[in-house]
Amino acid sequence: MKEFFQTQAPSKAIWFTGQLFIQHGKMIKYNHIGFDRYFQEETVVEIEQGNIISEERFVNGIRPDDSGFPNDPDSVIAEVYRRINWENLPELSKEKKLIVSLKTGEIDSLTIIRDKAGEAYIKELQTVLNQFPQLKKFYARGKPLEEAYSFQVIFSNERRRKSNR
Structure with missing residues (x-):
């Protein structure tokens, strides 16, 4: 303090206007792309010219009363395969x-983004996606976190045999 501000006493940070994010508890989600980290709880402090304007505390994560389908990609892929009706396919x-x-957030969506597999396969997969259950929502700072994943659905004789067991 003495070297930087030429004083021993604490100085008010009148030069700062913005938000401070203070995490509490364990890290419960990490996104390597962008290095986003989400902790159990978080306090957001709004500061204007060194003065605290507001302070809000959030509980992050999936809400205990959320009965939706798990939103992790592995669970979604496994459920998509489980729901395919192979009898409908040549x-x-x-x-x-x-x-x-797969996009999560305020509105979930599962959509086909490449479709050179043939009409019967596209139709069956679209039926599965249209009937897919609502996904659990991960909340960060009071809002559903928007995430996107892409995955491949492979129709093969091996998959057909595995699903008919």
């Missing part, structure tokens, strides 16, 4: 691949 001479986009 025999395969080679595997067919579709890319699906």
